[in-house]
Amino acid sequence: MSVAISDAAEKLYYRIGEVEQITEVPAYVLRYWESEFKLLRPKKNPAGQRLYRPRDLELVQRIKTLLYDERLTLEGAKKRLLAESRRGGQQLELGLRETLYADLAR
Numbered sequence: 616m617s618v619a620i621s622d623a624a625e626k627l628y629y630r631i632g633e634v635e636q637i638t639e640v641p642a643y644v645l646r647y648w649e650s651e652f653k654l655l656r657p658k659k660n661p662a663g664q665r666l667y668r669p670r671d672l673e674l675v676q677r678i679k680t681l682l683y684d685e686r687l688t689l690e691g692a693k694k695r696l697l698a699e700s701r702r703g704g705q706q707l708e709l710g711l712r713e714t715l716y717a718d719l720a721r
Contacts, residue, residue, distance in 0.1 A: 628658070628666040638675045648678055651689055654696055 635642045649655050649665075655674050657665040667675075674696075681692040 626669070628668060629672060631657075631665045631667070634667045634672060634675060637672065638679060640675060640679055645675065648675070652678060652693060652696065654700065 629637070631642050631645060634640070634645060638645075640648075645665075649657070652674075655671060655678070657667040657671050660666055677696070678692060681687045681695055682689070687695065
């Protein structure tokens with residue numbers, strides 16, 4: 616997992632299939648999360664393909680941790696992310712680091 620994340624940090628944009636492989640979250644779930652989480656808004660190229668930035672990738676990992684590991688509901692995860700983003704990037708960064716460490720520990 617850490618190898619995929621370190622490789623992922625090198626690119627500027629990722630297609631949904633690459634994000635699916637890196638995060639182990641199915642593409643249909645990623646598309647659904649886009650509709651639920653306002654912070655997750657990948658760009659789209661002229662052909663309409665989603666282009667995820669590295670920060671989108673980190674956010675997907677954070678959402679995955681909140682929903683699957685911490686067992687929060689969608690509403691609970693939304694509130695947590697909103698609170699973290701309001702407290703500033705530092706809190707969100709801490710949450711993303713926790714996610715990375717949790718993934719490495721597995």
